Amino acid sequence: MxxxxxxxxxxxxxxxxxxxxxxxxxxxxxxxxxxxxxxxxxxxxxxxxxxxxxxPGPKYPLRDLTDQERERFKTGDGRGNPYVKFEVYPKELEPLTGKCWTQKQLDSVxxxxxxxxxxxxxxxxxxxxxxxxxxxxxxxxxxxxxxxxxxxxxxxxxxxxxxxx
Ligand SMILES: [Zn+2]
Known part of the structure; x- marks a missing residue:
């Protein structure tokens, strides 16, 4: 090297x-x-x-993606992994509202x-x-x-x- x-x-x-x-x-x-x-x-x-x-794992609660989010984020992480959960950020973090997670990411926490x-x-x-x-x-x-x-x-x-x- x-x-x-x-x-x-x-x-x-x-x-x-x-x-x-x-x-x-x-x-x-x-x-x-x-x-x-x-x-x-x-x-x-x-x-x-x-x-x-x-x-690091999610810090805030996870929920399923809505149908609308599933459509909007359908390319997933761009490497063939669809998003499966949405981490809901608390109000103090606005304008950020949350973060999408793939199953692969959740499995590697x-x-x-x-x-x-x-x-x-x-x-x-x-x-x-x-x-x-x-x-x-x-x-x-x-x-x-x-x-x-x-x-x-x-x-x-x-x-x-x-x-x-
Ligand atoms: Zn290693």
């Missing part, structure tokens, strides 16, 4: 920074922020190990493999400088990229903090 600071590096094409449905070898080249950008300071603590814990993956310095510093830089990260045990962020599958080892938040 090697690193590049050039978002247009032609070797970056293969993975594209998104979660994957199937095991895939780790990418050959990963994009990181430049030394100068990382030297501007971290907005999160430097951390180099994350644990695959699986998706909390179902990470528990493996801790560690990263090299440049990748770790990139997370610390810009927590939203990556859309997904790799689990060595599952051999796949999974989503990061508040609805992602990883926490920083030793914390409850989601990677990418």
């Amino acid at each position: 090697s690193l590049t600071t050039d978002p247009k590096d032609p070797r970056l094409g293969k993975w594209g920074g998104k979660p994957e449905d199937k095991p895939t070898p780790q990418d050959d080249v990963y994009l990181v922020l430049s030394d100068e950008e990382r030297a501007k300071g971290f907005v999160r603590p430097y951390r180099d190990a994350y644990r695959h814990v699986g998706l 909390g179902q990470g493999c528990g493996t801790v993956t560690t990263m090299g310095r440049a990748l770790s510093e990139t997370y610390a400088r810009d927590p939203h830089f990556y859309g997904a990260t790799y689990c060595y045990n599952c051999m796949r990229h999974f989503a990061v962020g508040k609805d992602g599958e990883f926490v920083w080892e030793g914390t409850d903090e989601r990677v990418g938040t």
Whole structure:
């Protein structure tokens, strides 16, 4: 594996920074922020190990989709998984009203493999400088990229903090 600071590096094409449905070898080249950008300071603590814990579950009550919603969201997650439930957000979260869930997502809540993956310095510093830089990260045990962020599958080892938040 090697690193590049050039978002247009032609070797970056293969993975594209998104979660994957199937095991895939780790990418050959990963994009990181430049030394100068990382030297501007971290907005999160430097951390180099994350644990695959699986998706966080719904926080609010779930209900079935109405016929109207079923029609409106009929493409599902766009990867062949229809939405089956709607998580109803409380009034304080307006204008957001809720979130659709696929059965596949509901089945993977909390179902990470528990493996801790560690990263090299440049990748770790990139997370610390810009927590939203990556859309997904790799689990060595599952051999796949999974989503990061508040609805992602990883926490920083030793914390409850989601990677990418
Ligand atoms: Zn895993």
